[in-house]
Each structure stands twice: as structure tokens, then as C-alpha cells.
Amino acid sequence: MGELRVRDVSERELLARILRVLGPASRAEVGPGDDAAVLAIPGGRVVATTDTLVHGPDFRLAWTSPYDLGFKSAAVNVADVAAMGARPTALLVALALPDSLPAAFVDALATGFRDALAELSPGCAVEGGDLTVSETLTVAVTALGVLDGVEPVRRSGARPGDEVAVAGELGAAARGLRILFDRFRDTDGIPLPIDDDVLSVADRHDLEAQLRPRPPVELGVLAARAGATALMDVSDGLLLDASRIADASGVTISIDAGLDDDALTGGEDHALLACFPAGSTPLGFDVIGHVRERSEAAVLVDGVVPSARGGWDPYVDWDSALG
Amino acid sequence: MGELRVRDVSERELLARILRVLGPASRAEVGPGDDAAVLAIPGGRVVATTDTLVHGPDFRLAWTSPYDLGFKSAAVNVADVAAMGARPTALLVALALPDSLPAAFVDALATGFRDALAELSPGCAVEGGDLTVSETLTVAVTALGVLDGVEPVRRSGARPGDEVAVAGELGAAARGLRILFDRFRDTDGIPLPIDDDVLSVADRHDLEAQLRPRPPVELGVLAARAGATALMDVSDGLLLDASRIADASGVTISIDAGLDDDALTGGEDHALLACFPAGSTPLGFDVIGHVRERSEAAVLVDGVVPSARGGWDPYVDWDSALG
Numbered sequence: 001m002g003e004l005r006v007r008d009v010s011e012r013e014l015l016a017r018i019l020r021v022l023g024p025a026s027r028a029e030v031g032p033g034d035d036a037a038v039l040a041i042p043g044g045r046v047v048a049t050t051d052t053l054v055h056g057p058d059f060r061l062a063w064t065s066p067y068d069l070g071f072k073s074a075a076v077n078v079a080d081v082a083a084m085g086a087r088p089t090a091l092l093v094a095l096a097l098p099d100s101l102p103a104a105f106v107d108a109l110a111t112g113f114r115d116a117l118a119e120l121s122p123g124c125a126v127e128g129g130d131l132t133v134s135e136t137l138t139v140a141v142t143a144l145g146v147l148d149g150v151e152p153v154r155r156s157g158a159r160p161g162d163e164v165a166v167a168g169e170l171g172a173a174a175r176g177l178r179i180l181f182d183r184f185r186d187t188d189g190i191p192l193p194i195d196d197d198v199l200s201v202a203d204r205h206d207l208e209a210q211l212r213p214r215p216p217v218e219l220g221v222l223a224a225r226a227g228a229t230a231l232m233d234v235s236d237g238l239l240l241d242a243s244r245i246a247d248a249s250g251v252t253i254s255i256d257a258g259l260d261d262d263a264l265t266g267g268e269d270h271a272l273l274a275c276f277p278a279g280s281t282p283l284g285f286d287v288i289g290h291v292r293e294r295s296e297a298a299v300l301v302d303g304v305v306p307s308a309r310g311g312w313d314p315y316v317d318w319d320s321a322l323g
Numbered sequence: 324m325g326e327l328r329v330r331d332v333s334e335r336e337l338l339a340r341i342l343r344v345l346g347p348a349s350r351a352e353v354g355p356g357d358d359a360a361v362l363a364i365p366g367g368r369v370v371a372t373t374d375t376l377v378h379g380p381d382f383r384l385a386w387t388s389p390y391d392l393g394f395k396s397a398a399v400n401v402a403d404v405a406a407m408g409a410r411p412t413a414l415l416v417a418l419a420l421p422d423s424l425p426a427a428f429v430d431a432l433a434t435g436f437r438d439a440l441a442e443l444s445p446g447c448a449v450e451g452g453d454l455t456v457s458e459t460l461t462v463a464v465t466a467l468g469v470l471d472g473v474e475p476v477r478r479s480g481a482r483p484g485d486e487v488a489v490a491g492e493l494g495a496a497a498r499g500l501r502i503l504f505d506r507f508r509d510t511d512g513i514p515l516p517i518d519d520d521v522l523s524v525a526d527r528h529d530l531e532a533q534l535r536p537r538p539p540v541e542l543g544v545l546a547a548r549a550g551a552t553a554l555m556d557v558s559d560g561l562l563l564d565a566s567r568i569a570d571a572s573g574v575t576i577s578i579d580a581g582l583d584d585d586a587l588t589g590g591e592d593h594a595l596l597a598c599f600p601a602g603s604t605p606l607g608f609d610v611i612g613h614v615r616e617r618s619e620a621a622v623l624v625d626g627v628v629p630s631a632r633g634g635w636d637p638y639v640d641w642d643s644a645l646g
Binding site for chain 1 (some may be wrong): 349353357358359360361363364365366367368369370371372373374375377378379380381403404406408413415416417419427450451452453455456457458461463465466467468470475477478515554555556639
């Protein structure tokens with residue numbers, strides 16, 4: 001007997017299982033099942049982004065359930081569409097699966113995708129994808145979106161005098177990662193299962209921010225409508241991402257909200273960072289600073305050049321030997 | 324000293340190298356460098372598809388150069404857009420790279436992408452992507468396209484009396500794969516470098532069809548303009564792919580062109596398979612049969628139900644132990 005594994009089912013059967021979970025959510029003219037999907041793009045401009053989650057640097061199965069993996073894979077991609085001021089309408093999902101994986105893993109993964117889209121980005125559905133095998137579990141997602149009559153908000157439009165604002169929590173995902181690294185690895189650095197019993201309410205909150213992020217997707221369109229001059233997804237830490245807006249816009253961003261180190265440098269929060277003309281920051285965003293004429297530093301914190309770089313660079317920071 | 328490797332450069336530097344190779348090809352409103360690309364979609368309908376190449380089941384570095392990997396990754400994706408009758412306009416490319424890979428590998432990979440697009444799909448450019456590390460080299464591509472005023476051609480429109488036609492060669496890619504498996508593996512099945520000196524002209528042709536496919540991308544739009552009733556990319560073998568059109572259209576496809584087994588069952592040719600109303604098959608396509616009322620078999624060859632299944636299913640056919 002034994003559990004049914006990916007190697008025991010055909011590609012067609014595996015796809016049928018996934019489509020059963022996803023349900024009849026497709027709103028595409030041509031959805032899954034042909035050579036390509038065909039999607040209506042009102043306004044004639046599509047917003048497109050891709051982000052891949054790889055077992056090892058991006059998640060570990062000891063800590064991340066298949067449901068959470070699907071949820072996070074959807075969330076981080078729709079967040080990038082929202083960060084252009086657009087509304088996500090479709091995902092393409094490419095799964096590269098170890099053939100030893102239980103077939104039921106794929107059902108749970110698809111459920112995570114479905115639930116993330118229903119909660120974060122209603123109306124967005126998985127409209128296509130690809131299935132292949134790999135020794136390294138990899139989820140490569142492309143998200144498409146539409147602009148609903150607003151202009152895309154880039155990183156380059158911030159102007160001196162603008163308010164700098166954030167929607168969503170900062171720092172929790174980094175604290176969650178620290179809980180995993182500090183408390184759920186053995187002495188060789190190998191991930192251990194999470195023991196719920198030793199977690200405080202605050203710990204659980206931080207772990208959930210890391211494992212099942214909930215970016216404020218609908219506030220992206222709101223920001224564009226409110227006249228945001230710059231907008232981006234905070235995935236690599238506030239300081240590093242703010243410096244990207246500062247450099248693209250040729251300004252200095254001054255942050256003076258008394259944020260702690262986790263909020264300033266922690267990655268993977270998928271909050272939205274925006275600049276608005278003074279006085280026009282909309283509900284849902286908290287002002288954390290303002291835009292100044294460019295000085296030597298791209299970013300100042302309480303008037304001082306911050307020492308920490310912050311952020312996560314997989315090519316420098318990932319050490320596969322750490323498990 | 325030693326060679327510069329992926330682990331020695333930051334994500335930003337690696338991206339800069341790639342963009343240097345790709346050159347100023349972007350035609351997007353927002354190209355690489357922001358949270359997402361923004362692309363004009365004349366006609367208001369986008370065609371979108373994704374296909375991933377994984378080291379092991381999809382290619383081996385002993386046989387596939389980084390240039391060829393880039394070329395093939397681009398080619399198979401634009402082929403799927405063409406198979407809807409659309410014109411490819413943009414790729415998003417997600418690279419998951421072993422950190423031990425030479426940084427120069429990425430330059431050659433990007434060159435393969437650039438050259439494939441210039442040759443097969445002029446006007447199409449890489450407009451975004453993602454970089455991460457993985458123990459398994461993985462290239463996940465999404466291709467987007469536009470319809471240029473034609474209707475998308477699905478698999479479901481074939482009607483009795485239609486001609487069945489193919490553009491592009493059939494069987495060569497399978498012969499190329501057989502050359503690799505039969506002649507360039509050691510007794511344990513481990514891939515060996517290709518020795519050019521032992522290859523005939525025909526062998527080289529077949530190997531190139533396998534390693535650097537050239538799908539007839541521009542004939543996709545031509546087929547749509549000529550009134551194709553069904554259209555698809557032949558990636559899993561003619562018999563299997565023809566059965567997909569037959570099942571989707573509720574017809575039987577009768578093939579009677581004296582094709583050999585390689586042409587009937589070999590995968591990865593990325594030829595275009597189309598059905599056209601009688602007498603309207605355009606130049607560039609060869610008629611290989613016709614569409615009949617549905618009988619028990621989805622596909623007939625010279626009037627007989629074929630015995631071979633044909634095609635490639637990574638979940639059933641891939642044995643990682645074979646190297």
C-alpha cells in the first residue's frame with residue numbers, strides 16, 4: 001500500500017487534482033488546459049511580475065506546510081502587482097516537484113493558493129501553469145494585473161515635501177524567521193518541527209507573518225487613486241527598499257517614526273511603502289517620514305545615516321550548509 | 324584567483340550583467356527594475372503561458388550549453404504563445420541558480436535568450452524576472468503575447484472535413500535525444516560530453532533540433548489569419564497532441580502522410596499542428612491528414628488505430644537514477 005506519491009500519478013491526474021481544488025474560479029477567456037491562457041486586459045495595459053520560492057533559501061518543509069507554501073507563493077506575487085498600483089487578476093503557477101512528494105501535498109498547496117487569493121485578492125485566479133519534476137521543490141509564480149484606469153506607480157516619482165507612509169506591519173516576518181532559526185534548529189543547523197506549545201501569542205503572530213504573509217493588496221490601488229508618487233513592496237527590508245525609491249527618484253527619504261531595528265531592516269514583510277503629496281496620505285497608510293532634497297545619504301533615520309544595511313540577498317546571505 | 328562564481332556576486336551585480344547582455348531591447352512602458360513590468364496590450368487581450376526547464380528531466384549540463392539552455396527556454400515559451408495564434412511580446416524569466424555556477428554561465432544564458440528572441444520572435448524582449456539560488460538549476464519562463472486583431476485559436480474548433488497540417492519538422496528532436504542517450508552516456512547512464520567528431524551531418528541536425536529548437540513562431544499568427552480552426556504546439560509527440568485536439572473538438576484526426584515512428588511519437592519538436600477548412604491550408608504548413616466525424620479512436624494513422632502512445636510524461640517517464 002503506502003502513500004500515493006507524485007511519481008505514482010500522471011501529469012494529467014496531478015493537474016486534475018489541482019484543478020479540482022482550485023474550483024471554477026477562472027474568469028479568463030481561455031483558462032487552464034490550452035497552450036496558453038487568454039485574459040481580458042481592460043485599459044490595454046498589463047502589469048506582470050514573477051517570483052520564485054525555492055526549497056532551501058526561501059522555505060524549509062520542516063517549518064512551512066504545503067498550505068502555507070501555496071499561500072505565501074500567491075501572496076508575495078500579488079503584492080508585487082499591488083506595488084504598481086494595480087489589481088491582480090491572474091496567476092500562472094509552475095510547480096517543479098520531487099517525485100517522492102505525497103500527491104496530497106499538491107492538494108494542500110493548491111488550497112493555500114486558493115485561500116490566499118480569496119482573502120487577499122478576490123477575483124484573481126490561477127489561469128495556467130506548468131508541472132515538472134525536480135530534486136528541489138520549486139514554486140515559480142507569475143502574477144498579472146490590470147490598472148483600473150489609474151497610472152502605474154513607479155519608484156521614481158517621489159518629490160521633496162512628500163510624506164512617506166507604510167501600509168502593513170514591519171518587522172514581524174523577520175522576528176518570525178529568527179524564532180525559526182534560533183529555536184527550531186538542532187546544533188547542526190538542521191530545521192526541527194515547530195513546537196506550538198513553547199510559543200507565546202506574540203511568537204505565533206510573528207511566525208504567521210513569516211510563513212503566511214498577508215500583504216495589503218487592495219491598498220495598492222487605493223494608493224494609486226490617492227495620487228501616490230512612488231510605491232513599492234517592502235520585501236528586502238525598509239531601509240534597503242526605501243533607498244531604492246530614493247535612488248530612483250533622486251531624493252533622500254527621512255524616516256522619523258521611532259521604528260526598531262526589526263522594522264527598519266527585517267525582510268519579507270510585504271508591506272507597501274508609498275510616497276504621497278503632503279497631506280494626502282490615505283487611510284490605511286501610516287506616515288513614517290518625509291521626502292527631502294537629495295543629500296549624500298539615500299535614507300536617514302531620525303536625521304542620522306543608518307549603520308545597518310538590512311535586507312536579504314540570496315546570493316550573498318544564503319548558506320546551504322546551514323540547512 | 325579562480326573563476327568568479329554566482330556566490331561571489333550580489334544579486335544586483337548579477338542582474339546588471341544580464342541586462343548588459345540583453346541590451347536596450349525593452350519596449351515596455353515599465354521594463355526590468357520595478358516591482359512589476361507594465362506592457363501595452365493592444366486589443367485588450369493578453370495571451371500568457373509558462374514553461375519551466377529543470378536540470379535533470381529537461382536538460383543536462385553535460386549536453387546543453389548555457390547558450391543553448393537560454394535559447395531553448397525562450398523558444399519553447401514563445402512557441403506556446405504562437406500556438407494560440409498570437410505574437411509573443413514579452414518574457415519574464417526566473418532563474419534559480421546553484422551558487423557554484425560560474426557567473427559567466429549567466430552571461431551565456433542571457434545571450435541565448437537574446438538570440439532566440441531576435442531570430443524566432445523579433446520584437447519580443449525579456450521585460451522582467453527573478454533571481455534566486457537553488458541546488459537544482461531551474462529556468463522558469465513566462466511568455467506574454469498579443470492577438471493583433473485575430474481570435475485566439477484553441478484546440479476545440481476542429482470540424483469534420485478540415486485539413487490537418489503541420490509547420491516545422493517532426494521527429495528530429497526525438498532522434499537527437501536518442502543520440503544523446505545512446506551514444507553520450509557511460510555504462511552507469513551518466514551523461515558524457517558530446518564528441519562532435521563522431522557525428523554525421525544528419526546527427527548534428529537532429530541534435531540541434533533537440534538542444535536548440537527553432538519553432539515556426541511567425542506561422543502561428545499566419546495560421547490564425549488563414550482561419551485555423553484548431554492550433555497547438557507539438558511538444559509531447561504528434562499522436563498524443565493530435566489526440567488532445569481530437570478530444571477537445573469531439574472529432575477523430577486521421578493522419579495519412581506516411582510519417583515514421585519518430586515523427587508520430589517523438590516529443591519536443593515544437594512544430595505547430597493546425598486544422599484548416601478544406602483547401603485553405605496556407606503556405607508554410609504541410610497537410611498530413613484530415614478531420615473525420617468522431618469514431619472510437621481519437622487518432623488514426625493510415626486508417627488504423629496506432630499502437631504506440633508516444634509522448635513524454637515527466638511524472639512517469641523521468642527516472643532520476645538514469646542521470
